[in-house]
Amino acid sequence: xxxxxxxxPEIEQRWRAEWERSGIYRFDPTRGRAETFVVDTxxxxxxGSLHIGHVFSYTHTDLMARYRRMQGDNIFYPMGWDDNGLPxxxxxxxxxxxxxxxxxxxxxxxxxxxxxxxxxxxxxxxxFIELCDRVVTEDEQGFKDLWQRLGLxxxxxxxxxxxxxxxxxxxxxxxxxxxxxxxxxxxxxxxxWDVDFQSAVAQAEVEDREKDGxxxxxxxxxxxxxxxxxxxxxxELLPACIALVAHPDDTRYSSLIxxxxxxxxxxxxxxxxxxxxxxxxxxxxxxxVCTFGDAADVEWWRQLKVPAREVIDRGGRxxxxxxxxxxxxxxxxxxxxxxxxxxxxxxxxxxxxxxVELLGDAGAIVGEPEKVRRPVKFYEKGERPLEFxxxxxxFVKVLDKKQxxxxxxxxxxxxxxMFRGRYENWVEGLNQDWCVSRQRYFGVPIPIWYAIxxxxxxxxxxLILPAKEQLPVDPYAEAPPGYTxxxxxxAGGFVGDADxxxxxxxxxxxxxxxxxxxDEPAKLExxxxxxxxxxxxxxxxxxxxxxxxxxxxxxxxxxxxxxxxSGWVLDPDRKKxxxxxxxxxxxxxxxxxxxxxxxxxxxxxxxxxxxxxxDPNTFKEGKRLITKIRNAARLVLGxxxxxxxxxxxxxxALMARLRTLVQEVTNEWEAWDHAGALEATESWFWGDFCDNxxxxxxxxxxxxxxxxLGTLRTALDVxxxxxxxxxxxITEEVWSTMDxxxxxxxxxxxxxEELGTTEDTGAFDVAVTLLAQIRKVKSEAKVSIKTPxxxxxxxxxxxxLVLFESMADDLLxxxxxxxxxxxxxxxxxxxxxxxxxGAPEVKV
RNA sequence: GGGCGGUUAGCUCAGCUGGUAGAGCGUUCGGUUUACACCCGAAAGGUCGGCGGUUCGAAACCGUCACCGCCCACCA
Numbered sequence: 001x002x003x004x005x006x007x008x009p010e011i012e013q014r015w016r017a018e019w020e021r022s023g024i025y026r027f028d029p030t031r032g033r034a035e036t037f038v039v040d041t042x043x044x045x046x047x048g049s050l051h052i053g054h055v056f057s058y059t060h061t062d063l064m065a066r067y068r069r070m071q072g073d074n075i076f077y078p079m080g081w082d083d084n085g086l087p088x089x090x091x092x093x094x095x096x097x098x099x100x101x102x103x104x105x106x107x108x109x110x111x112x113x114x115x116x117x118x119x120x121x122x123x124x125x126x127x128f129i130e131l132c133d134r135v136v137t138e139d140e141q142g143f144k145d146l147w148q149r150l151g152l153x154x155x156x157x158x159x160x161x162x163x164x165x166x167x168x169x170x171x172x173x174x175x176x177x178x179x180x181x182x183x184x185x186x187x188x189x190x191x192x193w194d195v196d197f198q199s200a201v202a203q204a205e206v207e208d209r210e211k212d213g214x215x216x217x218x219x220x221x222x223x224x225x226x227x228x229x230x231x232x233x234x235x236e237l238l239p240a241c242i243a244l245v246a247h248p249d250d251t252r253y254s255s256l257i258x259x260x261x262x263x264x265x266x267x268x269x270x271x272x273x274x275x276x277x278x279x280x281x282x283x284x285x286x287x288x289v290c291t292f293g294d295a296a297d298v299e300w301w302r303q304l305k306v307p308a309r310e311v312i313d314r315g316g317r318x319x320x321x322x323x324x325x326x327x328x329x330x331x332x333x334x335x336x337x338x339x340x341x342x343x344x345x346x347x348x349x350x351x352x353x354x355x356v357e358l359l360g361d362a363g364a365i366v367g368e369p370e371k372v373r374r375p376v377k378f379y380e381k382g383e384r385p386l387e388f389x390x391x392x393x394x395f396v397k398v399l400d401k402k403q404x405x406x407x408x409x410x411x412x413x414x415x416x417x418m419f420r421g422r423y424e425n426w427v428e429g430l431n432q433d434w435c436v437s438r439q440r441y442f443g444v445p446i447p448i449w450y451a452i453x454x455x456x457x458x459x460x461x462x463l464i465l466p467a468k469e470q471l472p473v474d475p476y477a478e479a480p481p482g483y484t485x486x487x488x489x490x491a492g493g494f495v496g497d498a499d500x501x502x503x504x505x506x507x508x509x510x511x512x513x514x515x516x517x518x519d520e521p522a523k524l525e526x527x528x529x530x531x532x533x534x535x536x537x538x539x540x541x542x543x544x545x546x547x548x549x550x551x552x553x554x555x556x557x558x559x560x561x562x563x564x565x566s567g568w569v570l571d572p573d574r575k576k577x578x579x580x581x582x583x584x585x586x587x588x589x590x591x592x593x594x595x596x597x598x599x600x601x602x603x604x605x606x607x608x609x610x611x612x613x614x615d616p617n618t619f620k621e622g623k624r625l626i627t628k629i630r631n632a633a634r635l636v637l638g639x640x641x642x643x644x645x646x647x648x649x650x651x652x653a654l655m656a657r658l659r660t661l662v663q664e665v666t667n668e669w670e671a672w673d674h675a676g677a678l679e680a681t682e683s684w685f686w687g688d689f690c691d692n693x694x695x696x697x698x699x700x701x702x703x704x705x706x707x708x709l710g711t712l713r714t715a716l717d718v719x720x721x722x723x724x725x726x727x728x729x730i731t732e733e734v735w736s737t738m739d740x741x742x743x744x745x746x747x748x749x750x751x752x753e754e755l756g757t758t759e760d761t762g763a764f765d766v767a768v769t770l771l772a773q774i775r776k777v778k779s780e781a782k783v784s785i786k787t788p789x790x791x792x793x794x795x796x797x798x799x800x801l802v803l804f805e806s807m808a809d810d811l812l813x814x815x816x817x818x819x820x821x822x823x824x825x826x827x828x829x830x831x832x833x834x835x836x837x838g839a840p841e842v843k844v
Numbered sequence: 845g846g847g848c849g850g851u852u853a854g855c856u857c858a859g860c861u862g863g864u865a866g867a868g869c870g871u872u873c874g875g876u877u878u879a880c881a882c883c884c885g886a887a888a889g890g891u892c893g894g895c896g897g898u899u900c901g902a903a904a905c906c907g908u909c910a911c912c913g914c915c916c917a918c919c920a
Contacts, residue, residue, distance in 0.1 A: 208916090208917080208919075211919090213919085215920085230920075231920065232920055233919075233920070234919090234920080245920085277918075278920080279920080282920060283920055284920090286920090287920035288920070289920085290920090293919080293920070294918055294919055294920075295918045295919090296918040296919085296920075297918085297920085298918090299918075372919095374919050374920095375917085375919050376919055377918095377919065385919090416849095418848060418849065419848090421847070421848055421849095421915090422847085422848070422914090422915060422916090424847095425846085425847055425848080425915065425916060426915080426916070428847095428916090429846090429847095429915095429916055429917065431917090431918080537914080537915080538914090538915090540915085541915085541916090568914095605856095605857090605868095606857095607857095607858095609849090610849095610850095610857095611913090611914095612856090613856075615855090615856060615869090617855085617856075617868075617869050617870090618856075618868085618869090620869085620882075621868065621869075623882065624882050624883095625882095626882090627880070627882050627883095628879090628880070628882085628883090630879085630880085631879040631880035631882095631883090632879065632880080633879085634879050634880080635879035635880080636879085638879075671860095675857095675858090676858085676860095679858070679867080682867095682868095683867075690879090690880090691884080691885095694879080695877090695884095698879095702878095772885090772886095775884090775885050775886075776885080776886060776887095778874095778875085778885075778886090779873085779874060779875080779885050779886040779887090780873095780874085780886070780887095781874095782873085782874050782875080783874090783875080784874095784875055784876090784877070785875065785877060785884070785885060786875095786877055
């Protein structure tokens, strides 16, 4: 070992290679479930950037894996890559400057460069997917490098990707089983829709954003009456109005209920109905129901049982002839068409401006618009508000099993426990079934065909399912059983579902993908349910929820017994990091600057569930600890001579205290508190061991006292093992210079039994108390710590004096005291030292 | 609007089942001590967010309020 810490990069590099070569993190398939610890590792989105947050949370997982490994468990610690879905598509679009057009034919010769400039190219679906594969391969390597550099004890022979054959197989097979059980079904219904990505989205991917808007008061005529004012923030939906709603107890409007109003401009008669859902306090208390402004509109539309008047197309523009040319439900169809033509083709925001003007000209807007700030639903990755669009989508039924899903959550231990509440809160608030189909390209295809009837129409009630042996299948490219490819799209033939699964539909199966489900029952039984799901709290509603749901629907199981939640990494100003704020810390930079063990130290010092700031001080603290470990080891291992059992009281006391530490640290681990374990270990190591014990024992150690040498070596051995999960590189490095077989990471976790049975008599406390007093006198006298003490008087209780005498040799040597006297005091006073110093040293 | 966290030394945080406040960093003072100056020793610094209550005793338990953060909620 060299003295300078600057060789840590070399040490890290060397052990990283050695661990990979020796395969110490390999899973052993011959051992049983009881002694196996299975991690359901989060597959990172490979198209996302490497983020310091990754380092933080993945370290948390590795800490527990390393602890369990040292406890003797056979660790199943696989790695998955989440490469399917929108993030990859987006990245491909940017990297190659392309868009996918599924109608184009495949171009086998297409060869694009990374960072291609110039005009945006449209490519076929298959070309697009090939580009996705290229990007993904590149990105995965970046993550693997980072993980290995960080020292994650992953078994790299257990890897998967969410678009690979195995994942597609599992995803499709599991889905087909849901279809057969009736738990997944195709529905044509208004669904939340992102007009930019042109895909349906699920409730879990939706977030509210506060947006400015304006309330417009619009005058509707009432048949056989005066008129009525409604308030709306979405006047552009007026042509889609199908009813007005007021609260049944709202006396202002009770006379109107059951009658009809007539929309301005379009002159469409619409019923006026009463419903508890209308809030008399909001707006004017009466509102228009449109197809579709929001989820409430969907609800009322269902109650009314009238056809939808859709006016917004899938790209977010006003449809030219919303309910069929010449079919205007209007008292004045010509006017209606005239007005609508002015809106047709406009985007939502353009249409809003236009219609406000038209309504204004027609005198149908009353007063000034009232500015309001209200929550608007967005796709979490989207930029424009979601619309409700009628489309055909696959849903997994969850609304009918909320209680069961909550009960499943209660069979799982959440760390920290408060996040169980988060989960239950989400399940209780579910108001839509889980929409799993997405109108995207790069993902797991929905393995379904639909029959085409003899008249040429697609019969969505006649599903054609693939044979299990056919999976994974791409129904867009392959023909279903009993058909041939030339029947595609023909009367009497079939059409393949062109959609892919939502990324969570596959990610929800990560406990099943690497564990042999369902064709290797022996393997599965040895690995499932898994032990640990680590994840962030922001994806409880997606990943945790969908995983629990899929496991429950599949066989009633829970997917794991523990969920460990990591917090977020904040910048030093306690702000959440984001690219737009420009405060993202790159993990490679941090690793370059501080080294892997230091960065791990920082991660480990944060408790599960709590956020952490990227604090340079904590990184430095880690670096200091690593240096301290090396130096202490250098001292201990530098002593020559045979070691023996602890016979000296100081040594016995140290062993007793170490035993207490081992118990405490083990308890912390068992309570899933790695930060507590680290803190206890570090505090013992730095305080008891380095500052006090090493000083007290030095003289005897230099004199080759076997009790001292044996104790020093045992203590180092044990404390290294306690540190090993946190700082695997430096502990392995030191371990390798000791007389030990194999890696420290396969060594047994320390037990109290291996540390004998000597009691902590209190001698150590007495010594430390007295030593502190002597040091204080010297410090106040501003002399060197090694200044001789001429006369030392110890005043203590009789019991403490016995303890003092037992280790007086160590204490006097450390204090450099030559004469000592003792004085017995009554009661339970702490021992006191009276110190007379020799002549101050003369400074040269 | 509903739910959940947090509020302890200048900063970042720990304080388990209630017994007169802790760590690291920072600050100040001192120390070349043959493991380590990425070190060692010492010191200063807090009415534990406010107000009530339970208790012999509350940072900890109960109630309430305030502020910060997060999650959720049909947005007319």
